Amino acid sequence: MPGRCRQNPAIPDRATAMTRAWTLRFPRTGLLATLLALPLALANAADPDSPKPRTTQEVLDASQPADWRRLDPANTLYLDLAAGRVVIELAPAFAPEHVANIRTLAKDGFWDGTSIYRSHDNFVVQFGDADADDPAKAKSTGHAKTKLPAEFERSARGLPFHALPDRDGWAPEAGFAEGFPAARESATGQAWMAHCYGALGAGRNLEADSSIGAELYVVTGQSPRQLDRNITVVGRVVQGMELLSAIPRGPAPMGFYADPALRTPIVAVRLASEVPADERARIEVLRTDTPTFDALVESRRNRRDDFYKRPAGHIDLCNIAIPVREIAGDAR
Amino acid sequence: MPGRCRQNPAIPDRATAMTRAWTLRFPRTGLLATLLALPLALANAADPDSPKPRTTQEVLDASQPADWRRLDPANTLYLDLAAGRVVIELAPAFAPEHVANIRTLAKDGFWDGTSIYRSHDNFVVQFGDADADDPAKAKSTGHAKTKLPAEFERSARGLPFHALPDRDGWAPEAGFAEGFPAARESATGQAWMAHCYGALGAGRNLEADSSIGAELYVVTGQSPRQLDRNITVVGRVVQGMELLSAIPRGPAPMGFYADPALRTPIVAVRLASEVPADERARIEVLRTDTPTFDALVESRRNRRDDFYKRPAGHIDLCNIAIPVREIAGDAR
Numbered sequence: 001m002p003g004r005c006r007q008n009p010a011i012p013d014r015a016t017a018m019t020r021a022w023t024l025r026f027p028r029t030g031l032l033a034t035l036l037a038l039p040l041a042l043a044n045a046a047d048p049d050s051p052k053p054r055t056t057q058e059v060l061d062a063s064q065p066a067d068w069r070r071l072d073p074a075n076t077l078y079l080d081l082a083a084g085r086v087v088i089e090l091a092p093a094f095a096p097e098h099v100a101n102i103r104t105l106a107k108d109g110f111w112d113g114t115s116i117y118r119s120h121d122n123f124v125v126q127f128g129d130a131d132a133d134d135p136a137k138a139k140s141t142g143h144a145k146t147k148l149p150a151e152f153e154r155s156a157r158g159l160p161f162h163a164l165p166d167r168d169g170w171a172p173e174a175g176f177a178e179g180f181p182a183a184r185e186s187a188t189g190q191a192w193m194a195h196c197y198g199a200l201g202a203g204r205n206l207e208a209d210s211s212i213g214a215e216l217y218v219v220t221g222q223s224p225r226q227l228d229r230n231i232t233v234v235g236r237v238v239q240g241m242e243l244l245s246a247i248p249r250g251p252a253p254m255g256f257y258a259d260p261a262l263r264t265p266i267v268a269v270r271l272a273s274e275v276p277a278d279e280r281a282r283i284e285v286l287r288t289d290t291p292t293f294d295a296l297v298e299s300r301r302n303r304r305d306d307f308y309k310r311p312a313g314h315i316d317l318c319n320i321a322i323p324v325r326e327i328a329g330d331a332r
Numbered sequence: 333m334p335g336r337c338r339q340n341p342a343i344p345d346r347a348t349a350m351t352r353a354w355t356l357r358f359p360r361t362g363l364l365a366t367l368l369a370l371p372l373a374l375a376n377a378a379d380p381d382s383p384k385p386r387t388t389q390e391v392l393d394a395s396q397p398a399d400w401r402r403l404d405p406a407n408t409l410y411l412d413l414a415a416g417r418v419v420i421e422l423a424p425a426f427a428p429e430h431v432a433n434i435r436t437l438a439k440d441g442f443w444d445g446t447s448i449y450r451s452h453d454n455f456v457v458q459f460g461d462a463d464a465d466d467p468a469k470a471k472s473t474g475h476a477k478t479k480l481p482a483e484f485e486r487s488a489r490g491l492p493f494h495a496l497p498d499r500d501g502w503a504p505e506a507g508f509a510e511g512f513p514a515a516r517e518s519a520t521g522q523a524w525m526a527h528c529y530g531a532l533g534a535g536r537n538l539e540a541d542s543s544i545g546a547e548l549y550v551v552t553g554q555s556p557r558q559l560d561r562n563i564t565v566v567g568r569v570v571q572g573m574e575l576l577s578a579i580p581r582g583p584a585p586m587g588f589y590a591d592p593a594l595r596t597p598i599v600a601v602r603l604a605s606e607v608p609a610d611e612r613a614r615i616e617v618l619r620t621d622t623p624t625f626d627a628l629v630e631s632r633r634n635r636r637d638d639f640y641k642r643p644a645g646h647i648d649l650c651n652i653a654i655p656v657r658e659i660a661g662d663a664r
Contacts (some may be wrong), residue, residue: 119578121573121574121577121578122529122573122577122653152641152642166501167499167501168501169498169499169500169501169646169647169648170644170646170648196554197454197553197554206638206639208641221529221553221577222528222529222553222554222555222650222651223554223651224651225644225648225651226632226635226640226643226644226647226651228644229641229642230639230640230641230642241453241454242453242580242581245453245454245553245577245581246451246453246578246579246580246581247578248574248578249574249577249578300558303558306538307538307562308558308562309484309540309561309562310484310561310562311558312502312557312558312560314501314502315501315558316501316502316557316648318554319554319555319556319557319558321454
């Protein structure tokens with residue numbers, strides 16, 4: 001939480017904070033350890049038989065290896081910038097045609113030497129070929145398909161869906177599917193990925209089927225759920241969001257940069273499966289279909305540390321950050 | 333919306349985009365003008381007598397001078413950084429004691445030469461005295477009070493409240509009050525400001541009444557509504573969020589900077605009323621209690637431009653950006 005003083009706000013307030021502490025192996029401060037060990041003042045005293053509510057840290061500390069999963073290298077994209085690496089998980093279960101095309105583009109090195117050419121405050125960064133509109137200068141998309149169907153949604157049939165307990169304003173049902181924040185509608189039998197922080201989408205023109213996955217955007221602001229079912233979401237940033245979210249906003253309308261020198265160069269975008277094993281990110285992601293994940297969600301719905309005087313009893317889909325941690329030892 | 337190509341996504345997708353275009357007086361591109369003039373494909377043809385739905389731009393273009401308001405200089409704070417000015421509106425209707433103390437601190441020049449010492453990805457930036465915890469180095473808070481009551485909420489009685497049509501997950505009722513995103517609960521008769529993007533809050537320690545308004549934070553990520561009624565919100569950034577949101581995230585846990593050199597220096601924080609009239613921001617803000625504002629909200633609930641294939645029919649409180657524009661002419 002935002003604390004008054006530097007040393008005091010020691011309890012991580014977002015799973016992302018915890019996540020970064022895990023993945024970057026920051027030392028725990030003594031104060032943090034002390035606070036985490038404090039008795040839970042808000043344990044539900046009314047029912048002594050009910051399980052004691054746990055903090056997020058307690059849930060993670062008690063997690064088992066099977067609660068975590070590794071990313072499939074064939075569905076993992078590394079966006080390498082001078083400042084570091086952004087790790088992206090692709091979602092073939094939701095956008096198979098786009099993901100296949102993105103794999104082709106990555107293998108062709110399409111994004112190498114391109115740029116992040118848009119940073120729109122409280123909305124998105126966008127990257128790819130800044131000259132895509134100019135036939136004289138546009139970069140070839142090589143072996144990639146030049147026409148794809150819109151993949152705004154898919155049949156909910158056969159898609160395991162782990163629903164949240166709280167009502168969602170944007171959809172009849174919200175939760176997680178295949179590890180991604182998603183929504184579902186029984187009336188149409190459809191499911192779709194939600195535009196939460198870190199969502200990776202395929203930019204398009206006015207026509208629904210005008211995206212091919214070459215020009216991509218990542219949500220860096222308040223979840224623009226109005227885009228759900230209006231654009232093809234192809235994946236999600238798993239690690240490295242801070243490299244995208246802190247990019248200076250473009251001064252031109254909608255966050256574009258009129259001056260190409262202001263764009264952020266992209267060193268390379270590669271599939272993890274095309275990268276030598278010892279250069280791959282050594283991370284794993286918390287599964288979203290387990291009792292541990294349910295406990296994590298509950299620990300976010302009702303904060304049980306001493307800072308919170310009034311637990312919310314609610315959480316929105318896009319307020320749930322999916323924990324990531326480094327893989328221990330040498331296993332990859 | 334995120335467009336595939338640089339030139340094509342020409343319709344501003346967020347009110348913030350429009351806002352920036354207004355306030356910085358960017359030229360409209362020809363394509364933008366063309367697109368805005370396109371017939372509304374989604375006008376509700378079923379009922380020819382119902383008013384034609386309008387786009388956000390059309391609503392703003394039709395707005396009248398009375399739909400806008402100027403900020404009270406006594407409730408306006410300028411946070412001046414080397415990169416530019418952040419304009420903040422204080423909310424004495426919600427946090428009178430904190431706002432009074434903040435006025436005192438600003439008049440004393442308390443924040444001049446301090447820093448933004450925390451940037452926590454997808455959460456907050458925090459500023460004030462980075463040495464506040466160290467009695468040997470802490471800066472004097474001068475004439476300010478050293479103890480204030482918690483001002484997490486206030487009586488809803490006598491507070492005009494403009495409710496949104498959609499249900500809010502975090503509160504029984506959500507809407508706007510005194511120009512701020514807010515929530516209300518009839519069961520307790522209380523109202524409070526909501527932690528939306530740009531909210532300015534008073535950092536505190538574990539005790540509810542441990543904030544005095546010297547250490548402040550601004551929300552830069554997905555709205556952390558779980559903080560509502562857990563911390564005193566004192567105002568909102570009206571202009572200049574991009575100067576705060578793009579600050580590189582602190583590498584230490586929770587976004588702090590272990591290295592003081594990484595902090596962002598604060599040139600000065602002043603009340604507008606203490607600044608010569610010709611140095612004040614020349615802006616006005618859309619009122620939130622008018623039919624024009626209702627029309628704006630509706631234009632965000634259901635996007636009526638050619639990009640959107642399926643208007644959402646919903647909006648969350650924190651997805652509504654309040655438009656700001658430059659004041660025309662010489663009037664201040």
